[in-house]
Amino acid sequence: xxxxxxxxxxxxxxxxxxxxxxxxxxxxxxxxxxxxxxxxxxxxxxxxxxxxxxxxxxxxxxxxxxxxxxxxxxxxxxxxxxxxxxxxxxxxxxxxxxxxxxxxxxxxxxxxxxxxxxxxxxxxxxxxxxxxxxxxxxxxxxxxxxxxxxxxxxxxxxxxxxxxxxxxxxxxxxxxxxxxxxxxxxxxxxxxxxxxxxxxxxxxxxxxxxxxxxxxxxxxxxxxxxxxxxxxxxxxxxxxxxxxxxxxxxxxxxxxxxxxxxxxxxxxxxxxxxxxxxxxxxx
Amino acid sequence: xxxxxxxxxxxxxxxxxxxxxxxxxxxxxxxxxxxxxxxxxxxxxxxxxxxxxxxxxxxxxxxxxxxxxxxxxxxxxxxxxxxxxxxxxxxxxxxxxxxxxxxxxxxxxxxxxxxxxxxxxxxxxxxxxxxxxxxxxxxxxxxxxxxxxxxxxxxxxxxxxxxxxxxxxxxxxxxxxxxxxxxxxxxxxxxxxxxxxxxxxxxxxxxxxxxxxxxxxxxxxxxxxxxxxxxxxxxxxxxxxxxxxxxxxxxxxxxxxxxxxxxxxxxxxxxxxxxxxxxxxxxxxxxxxxxxxx
Amino acid sequence: xxxxxxxxxxxxxxxxxxxxxxxxxxxxxxxxxxxxxxxxxxxxxxxxxxxxxxxxxxxxxxxxxxxxxxxxxxxxxxxxxxxxxxxxxxxxxxxxxxxxxxxxxxxxxxxxxxxxxxxxxxxxxxxxxxxxxxxxxxxxxxxxxxxxxxxxxxxxxxxxxxxxxxxxxxxxxxxxxxxxxxxxxxxxxxxxxxxxxxxxxxxxxxxxxxxxxxxxxxxxxxxxxxxxxxxxxxxxxxxxxxxxxxxxxxxxxxxxxxxxxxxxxxxxxxxxxxxxxxxxxxxxxxxxxxxxxxxxxxxxxxxxxxxxx
Numbered sequence: 001x002x003x004x005x006x007x008x009x010x011x012x013x014x015x016x017x018x019x020x021x022x023x024x025x026x027x028x029x030x031x032x033x034x035x036x037x038x039x040x041x042x043x044x045x046x047x048x049x050x051x052x053x054x055x056x057x058x059x060x061x062x063x064x065x066x067x068x069x070x071x072x073x074x075x076x077x078x079x080x081x082x083x084x085x086x087x088x089x090x091x092x093x094x095x096x097x098x099x100x101x102x103x104x105x106x107x108x109x110x111x112x113x114x115x116x117x118x119x120x121x122x123x124x125x126x127x128x129x130x131x132x133x134x135x136x137x138x139x140x141x142x143x144x145x146x147x148x149x150x151x152x153x154x155x156x157x158x159x160x161x162x163x164x165x166x167x168x169x170x171x172x173x174x175x176x177x178x179x180x181x182x183x184x185x186x187x188x189x190x191x192x193x194x195x196x197x198x199x200x201x202x203x204x205x206x207x208x209x210x211x212x213x214x215x216x217x218x219x220x221x222x223x224x225x226x227x228x229x230x231x232x233x234x235x236x237x238x239x240x241x242x243x244x245x246x247x248x249x250x251x252x253x254x255x256x257x258x259x260x261x262x263x264x265x266x267x268x269x270x271x272x273x274x275x276x277x278x279x280x281x282x283x
Numbered sequence: 284x285x286x287x288x289x290x291x292x293x294x295x296x297x298x299x300x301x302x303x304x305x306x307x308x309x310x311x312x313x314x315x316x317x318x319x320x321x322x323x324x325x326x327x328x329x330x331x332x333x334x335x336x337x338x339x340x341x342x343x344x345x346x347x348x349x350x351x352x353x354x355x356x357x358x359x360x361x362x363x364x365x366x367x368x369x370x371x372x373x374x375x376x377x378x379x380x381x382x383x384x385x386x387x388x389x390x391x392x393x394x395x396x397x398x399x400x401x402x403x404x405x406x407x408x409x410x411x412x413x414x415x416x417x418x419x420x421x422x423x424x425x426x427x428x429x430x431x432x433x434x435x436x437x438x439x440x441x442x443x444x445x446x447x448x449x450x451x452x453x454x455x456x457x458x459x460x461x462x463x464x465x466x467x468x469x470x471x472x473x474x475x476x477x478x479x480x481x482x483x484x485x486x487x488x489x490x491x492x493x494x495x496x497x498x499x500x501x502x503x504x505x506x507x508x509x510x511x512x513x514x515x516x517x518x519x520x521x522x523x524x525x526x527x528x529x530x531x532x533x534x535x536x537x538x539x540x541x542x543x544x545x546x547x548x549x550x551x552x553x554x555x556x557x558x559x560x561x562x563x564x565x566x567x568x569x570x571x572x573x574x575x576x577x
Numbered sequence: 578x579x580x581x582x583x584x585x586x587x588x589x590x591x592x593x594x595x596x597x598x599x600x601x602x603x604x605x606x607x608x609x610x611x612x613x614x615x616x617x618x619x620x621x622x623x624x625x626x627x628x629x630x631x632x633x634x635x636x637x638x639x640x641x642x643x644x645x646x647x648x649x650x651x652x653x654x655x656x657x658x659x660x661x662x663x664x665x666x667x668x669x670x671x672x673x674x675x676x677x678x679x680x681x682x683x684x685x686x687x688x689x690x691x692x693x694x695x696x697x698x699x700x701x702x703x704x705x706x707x708x709x710x711x712x713x714x715x716x717x718x719x720x721x722x723x724x725x726x727x728x729x730x731x732x733x734x735x736x737x738x739x740x741x742x743x744x745x746x747x748x749x750x751x752x753x754x755x756x757x758x759x760x761x762x763x764x765x766x767x768x769x770x771x772x773x774x775x776x777x778x779x780x781x782x783x784x785x786x787x788x789x790x791x792x793x794x795x796x797x798x799x800x801x802x803x804x805x806x807x808x809x810x811x812x813x814x815x816x817x818x819x820x821x822x823x824x825x826x827x828x829x830x831x832x833x834x835x836x837x838x839x840x841x842x843x844x845x846x847x848x849x850x851x852x853x854x855x856x857x858x859x860x861x862x863x864x865x866x867x868x869x870x871x872x873x874x875x876x877x878x879x880x881x882x883x884x885x886x
Binding site: 007008016022024029032089107109111114116159182206209212214240265266270273276 | 447
């Protein structure tokens with residue numbers, strides 16, 4: 001009996017170590033990105049790094065402002081497209097669709113979340129970019145293309161989580177609203193959606209995280225010019241494509257600068273995730 | 284006693300609205316269904332287009348021959364091997380660690396600071412963008428540990444990527460195992476660990492397997508992480524230290540460089556079909572379990 | 578029940594964790610072995626690693642494929658990473674053969690032997706249907722510096738912006754382009770950027786308003802290479818260095834090549850290898866150059882004497 005208790009105790013300790021592996025990996029990642037990126041931040045100065053738009057790493061200029069702006073604009077554009085479409089889809093699937101429809105369509109949407117980003121990027125290059133170039137002007141590889149592709153990519157995320165949020169609203173809310181004579185739409189608009197607000201906002205935040213962190217599709221359709229975009233038809237370079245474009249060739253300070261870019265990206269994503277976690281806890 | 288009119292509200296006519304509630308509902312429904320159809324149509328179109336262009340490329344030769352002539356000729360077999368190796372390594376590491384974490388979170392602790400820390404870590408890890416993971420894998424496995432661009436580096440980095448998925452699904456699966464099962468075991472005098480391994484885990488197995496299968500799907504589709512850790516060598520890897528290009532990386536290179544459009548579409552089709560099959564299998568398992576428990 | 582039997586009963590059940598522990602141990606052991614190996618170059622893993630310039634990479638892959646075909650048992654692994662990475666990798670021993678699409682700087686030459694395997698021109702390309710046929714070097718400079726932004730300014734009949742496409746910082750091709758064409762001017766921030774020759778070619782082939790620079794060896798029927806300063810980028814002009822935008826493709830080794838490294842380099846510099854390169858559109862290095870090395874290559878156009886037996 002003693003030996004058995006002893007063994008249980010060891011097993012519990014072993015499992016605790018295993019459980020810390022997830023946190024451990026996260027800590028390792030943070031550590032490495034920091035240690036690789038910090039030297040160049042010290043050299044170039046944090047404000048200069050963040051606020052200058054002159055990026056010429058082989059000549060010692062490390063300014064990522066243009067890329068920060070591009071990432072932000074691309075994400076906002078993606079949300080502008082993805083949120084209305086996604087929410088509409090979620091409302092329809094959660095409120096108006098029959099259970100059979102839901103049984104087919106919800107897994108279908110989640111399946112579509114599995115399509116790799118390179119496929120989206122490829123179709124963007126082959127179909128979307130020529131369309132933009134011929135009908136709207138510019139090189140086609142543009143902020144608009146990035147926003148459209150990212151918008152479509154975040155659809156499954158927004159739809160899935162929003163459906164869950166909407167279904168989680170207690171039936172009594174709806175029944176009470178209908179009982180006082182509201183139409184279904186009024187119920188949805190004034191009762192269900194506000195009640196599901198935190199879940200929907202979580203969906204949007206997670207989608208934002210996904211959009212900011214997307215790399216492969218963006219590299220293929222963004223054009224990767226280094227300027228601040230003046231119109232949606234201008235070519236842009238986001239933080240992620242900057243890292244991926246130059247990582248293979250970079251060495252020394254250049255590589256450190258790319259890690260520093262990654263650091264900025266990582267910080268933004270951590271903040272977004274923390275916000276989403278807090279919202280989920282509140283619910 | 285005068286001015287009661289100030290207190291009594293005179294009946295007001297109903298506020299003029301552009302649309303009555305019934306009309307508003309009809310309009311809203313129309314708009315919503317329209318947008319939904321648009322969203323679904325886009326997603327269906329993507330798969331349909333890939334299938335249309337890629338299916339003609341799928342021949343027995345395409346699937347079984349290695350990549351030749353930098354991708355201009357030959358098939359995709361070497362990439363399939365690389366993909367399988369990388370995924371296998373990732374799962375070999377992520378499964379024990381992930382399931383172990385899930386067991387610890389559900390069986391051994393009450394809600395406390397340690398659990399919050401572990402959960403927070405897992406959630407944050409889930410949100411790390413793939414390029415950051417690629418950077419991390421590049422610095423740690425390729426450079427510092429000296430593995431070079433290799434299937435091993437790729438697999439190790441992917442393990443970090445899929446661990447949150449396995450933790451999450453395993454936790455859900457273990458939680459749904461009815462508590463009575465455990466209590467029966469304890470009342471018979473069985474210690475905790477054998478209870479877990481012989482009763483709880485087998486009962487939670489379908490859910491855990493779902494998580495593993497989903498992770499396979501994610502690994503197969505991942506590009507940025509693998510490109511910077513496993514490299515892009517065209518040959519078939521013979522050892523974990525060899526570099527190799529996975530299906531997704533091969534597709535990316537074919538598409539970007541315009542080496543061979545037909546081959547690109549074919550590779551895309553295989554990629555998308557494989558992922559869809561894998562995810563469908565995962566959901567089949569999950570729904571099978573739900574139906575059994577219902 | 579004895580302790581051993583109890584342990585035996587529980588071991589299969591806990592094999593998940595045991596497996597993980599074993600794997601971690603193995604990985605640690607592997608690290609140890611690798612660390613103890615010193616440089617991977619001296620560690621005979623049976624694999625020959627060639628790494629460096631992505632411009633040279635497709636040709637090296639082709640050569641490796643053919644070499645492995647005629648020498649079964651040889652395993653050659655070709656990686657990209659860029660010229661600078663290749664030079665560093667071969668100096669540090671991370672790979673046995675480095676590839677570079679530019680000449681070596683003075684501080685990079687220490688302990689490194691370099692073998693020019695081919696000469697490659699940098700072609701300025703436009704869409705196949707573009708009416709543009711020739712430009713002067715100054716015009717190319719102005720386009721990529723952002724001074725000329727509309728095709729109309731070059732006398733073409735359409736009013737549309739020029740989509741100039743460049744390579745990313747750190748690329749050997751971009752480096753060469755900057756040295757040979759841009760000279761002191763910086764490439765404009767507004768240029769589109771792609772991360773490989775093939776990607777640039779793909780873009781130019783699909784955008785009728787695009788102009789970019791790629792390796793002459795990669796020019797195909799879908800793009801048109803321009804005549805620069807009256808000289809066309811064909812084999813004869815590259816060989817004679819009349820076409821001034823040329824750079825050497827180098828194979829690099831740490832010290833004298835030995836064993837399988839020597840075998841592969843011998844193949845590449847020999848008739849069979851050179852024939853393959855020429856058929857792919859490059860100019861062989863073994864060919865005699867009229868007028869000798871001039872300012873035709875970047876960084877002074879230096880190249881060492883090949884060592885082949």
